[in-house]
Amino acid sequence: MIPASFDYVRPQSLEDALARLGEHGDDARVLAGGHSLLPVMKARLADPGVLVDIAGIESLSGISESEDGITIGAMTTHAEIEASASVQGRCRSLAEAAAAIGDVQVRNRGTLGGSLAHADPAADYPAVILAANAEITVAGADGERVIAADDFFTGTYETALGAGEIITSVRIRASAARGSSAYLKAAQQASGFAVCGVAARVALDADGAVERIRVGVTGVAATAYRATSVEDALTGAAPSAESIRKAAATAGEGVDALDDFYAGADFRRHLAGVYAARAIGKAWIRAAGE
Amino acid sequence: MAQAPKFIGAPIKRRDDPRLIQGLAHYVDDFNPPGTLHMACARSPYGKANIRSVDVSKAAAADGVVAVYTYEETKGIGPVPVGAVLPDAKVPVQPILADKQVLFAGEPVVAVIAETRYGALDAAALVEIDYEPLDAVVDLEAAIEPGSTKVHDDYESNEAFKWGLAGGDVEAGMKEADVIVKEKMTNVRVAPLALEPRGVLAHYLPGEDKMTLWTSTQVPHKVRTLVAGQIGMPENRMRVIAPEVGGGFGSKLNIYREEALAAFVTRELGVPIKWVESRSENFLTTIHGRGQVGEIEMGLKRDGTITAFRYNVLADCGAYYQLLTLAIFTLTGLMLPGPYKIDNIEMNATGVFTNKVATDAYRGAGRPEATYILERMMDIAAVELGMDPVELRRKNFPDKSEFPFGTSAGLSYDSGDYHLALDRALEAADYPAMRAQQEEARNDGRYLGIGFSTYVEICGMGPSAALGGQGWESARVRVEPTGKATVFSGASPHGQGQQTSFAQIVADGLGIDANDVTVVHGDTDVVPYGVGTFGSRGTVVGGSAVVYARDKVRAKMAKFAAMEFEADENDIEFEDGRVFVRSAPEKSAGFADIAMMAYSAIALPEDTDPGLEETHFFEPSNFTFPFGTHIVLVEVDPETGDVEILRYVAVDDVGNMINPLLVHGQIHGGIAQGTGQALEEEMLYGEGGQPLNASFMHYALPKANRLPRFELLHTTTPTDVNPLGAKGVGEAGTIGSTPAVVNAVIDALSPFGITHIDMPLRPERVWRAIAEKRA
């Protein structure tokens, strides 16, 4: 199908982009990779009057490493994240999530900022963002602010992003010395989106007990969530395959799960448990080994 | 041919590929005559609804809109043609635009003609149609219950027809049986989804009173005859061109509403009219395939001998018939005995109307359904009898000495050696090692499964009398004055690669290089009247016509050579671009020199006219029956329901292969599509008759990353039905693969006591089947 007609602007600076958004208000939409927005427009589910393409703003792209973490520009593509040695070293689950998105074409165009802003309940990144306790930096007419992962995803296609705000970057702390992470998903066979995706990030203490663990689940409910019951059950003790399996089984418990022809609610809840066990197990083995 | 073939049998690369890969091919949408207007349709969002009123005023007033058509303006166009008939079938009339009612989601109601495609689509969205939504008939089994909501108000029920086929005595066969196995099985509706959707460009020139219709079709001459008839135009004033066609799989073996509509409108307006289907429209309005739900009963002796096979089936027709809707399931009946000696068979089919687009031919067209239920039943019976599935199959094969083999369904299988294909496959797969691997995996708590399908299919459609007409194919071969050769084929390849293989056929017979042969097809003003490409007939029937036309030209050239060399025309040989006397090879001339003689015509052999151009219409004496064995190894993850194909071994016997590369390409694609049906594909409708998954974001096509490397082997049992000895390969992969994949999954799950799961075996379905057994 074909979108309704629209205007297009391509500002070269963040200030200019914010000004354009302010000028057009509700009628304007940020355009990043276009791999969520354009399909929606083609289906005529959205018909913005103006697209503000932020691809020309250099400061929004790229991955930088610091002592304790990495900062990823909002316009960084899935393919760049997947291939980045920094991301692989500091937050392996994020590289795994990027690699698991759609297909090559989607990964070459789609961006981290676009995916987070779109907040598709079946997107891959949200699970990692939650598990990694990432910080999302956004810029608006009133300047910059930082939103914590736990506060960012507020509903289906809904985020804490305010009107006229642009995500500029995402900051993730590096895994602990004895820590690692993993992301695993069951993909919908047609779209490739997550029917269930789980990211686990584990930090072990000197004795091998779990010091910190965060588990993010996407695809299962209307919004990505943290499986806190699983985190609580595993914190403080040395894990075993058995204890992980037992704890993980609660990852989908009581969740108001999505339900469609491809996967019913009970199946999704079940998958949450299976994938939580597998992702935690993988992160744990990596943490113990690294 | 005296010499060993040089080109036939060689794995020559397809000459279409470079242009296809580089984007240099020309599909319907690539043609833009000046002044082209664009058509878009306002379509029903409902499965069934009354149309209270239609208001086109806003659409008509929109920028760039030139004309708007509703039922009123187009009711003079003849209805969508129905080609296949059955006695006593109810045949609803399918109008070009809906009048008082719409009967499936996607049915066109209004056509808008505008200067741009965007403009046409925007204006179509402005058409105001006041619908009164009605209950829709979606479920096949519920549709046939007494008192069901009806698709057609003026019919008594949703029963479209009853059709039966019987051979032997099934009751007696069941009585004779020691064991009777029963199962209910579904072959879900799937969408053919050719990568190029349909499209049509119609251009009427009033001065010449002549129309050209470019359309993405498998059957250009059928389109010409039928569409010309629909709009009341002599067919010889219409030229139909099938340019590059990006796949069909049977879905373009049809005549669609938009073709007649565009032809009608261009004649009214005198400017070119173009319509190109969107993918959404393709899901909604291009025919679907399969759509059968049936109960199967099979009787067997303890030793595995099959005594009877019965299939009582509901066949989903959709709301209207398309060209061959009524023929598809008769092929299921004809192939019911498969590759086995089953003396007693019976099929009782009830056609059912539903509020959906019509079903029709989709790659395999009726045969995959037969092979699927039969091969599934073989595995179910093997479990019941405690026999190895291989042994049960072997037990019932006819021996190669029994061919031609007459079946209880009334067919005569031309040639076959089913044991050999099975042996070859078992050897390639290393069956004992596979079973050992399965055993070992089970001990580790992993679920591997081995699936078989030993299939036979009916190809080379086919003798005209058996098809109810038009089973032949035409070809004209011209040797040009410069010694190049041109083939004009009545077949209409759309991805199969006959531009290459027909060149191979002609090159060998004339002793010239395949690169000196050009193959032309798909233009009714240029090629002889033809039937088209479907039913694995392109090479088998179309290629055979090429052989005969080639040989006629060759014989005529031999006369000119004989005159030149003062030799006997039977002593003339063609080789490596030379024409010479076999018994006196020093008497020799270039192929082009002899060709030029025929055109200069300064001297003519006795009783011989100038020129080198011969036509042949080939009528086959029988169908052909390719066969084979597919073996699949899968692993099922019982926690997630995921199925992974670990190995795929296929031995296909397609008779003589003109070009093994093309054969492999066909089998690769066929296996992929058949696997798609087994694991992923299914058109789903909600209660109101709206499709639930009509997009590539929801409807899963099999992707390369879900498929293993295919291990392809062949046995070669030529047929004597045609001069090539070729049996056809377009559908073999689709037919063989679906049951093999499902059988493998069920075999993997046998420790859970699972004996059947209906397709598609999506993860949730597999997981649920296990969960039920565990509970």
Ligand SMILES: Cc1cc2nc3c(=O)[nH]c(=O)nc-3n(C[C@H](O)[C@H](O)[C@H](O)COP(=O)(O)OP(=O)(O)OC[C@H]3O[C@@H](n4cnc5c(N)ncnc54)[C@H](O)[C@@H]3O)c2cc1C
């Ligand atoms: C075939 C296909 C398969 C896919 N499969 C997957 C999959 O498996 N997993 C998955 O997670 N995703 C998948 N996607 C979605 C893909 O990841 C998208 O690229 C991503 O969701 C959106 O990123 P984008 O850069 O393309 O954003 P756009 O489409 O340009 O924008 C999306 C939305 O975010 C807003 N936006 C964009 N950038 C910013 C910003 N910096 N600040 C504020 N707002 C912004 C836009 O205004 C718009 O509302 C798939 C997409 C397609 C087409």
